[in-house]
Amino acid sequence: MGLIGAIIWTLIVGLFIGGLGRLIVPGYQPLGCIGTLLVGLAGSLLGTILAAVLDVRQGFYPVFEVLGAALVVYLIAGSRRHPRY
Numbered sequence: 001m002g003l004i005g006a007i008i009w010t011l012i013v014g015l016f017i018g019g020l021g022r023l024i025v026p027g028y029q030p031l032g033c034i035g036t037l038l039v040g041l042a043g044s045l046l047g048t049i050l051a052a053v054l055d056v057r058q059g060f061y062p063v064f065e066v067l068g069a070a071l072v073v074y075l076i077a078g079s080r081r082h083p084r085y
Contacts, residue, residue: 014040021069029077039076043069
């Protein structure tokens with residue numbers, strides 16, 4: 001697989017992981033398709049780094065990636081909520 005194929009694959013996986021991360025976090029998240037993609041990419045990176053630091057088997061990396069994406073979605077959704085009066 002060439003560079004273009006790797007980039008396309010990374011974008012597809014990022015979108016999928018971002019979608020799973022959004023499904024885990026309850027409530028409304030003000031993210032569009034691009035936001036979900038960016039959350040998925042950031043969550044994948046965060047989860048991969050965390051899994052490497054904790055020295056888990058590579059089979060569990062996707063679990064950490066989805067949890068990382070859920071954490072990023074939670075932080076973004078929480079920062080954009082308006083206070084209720």
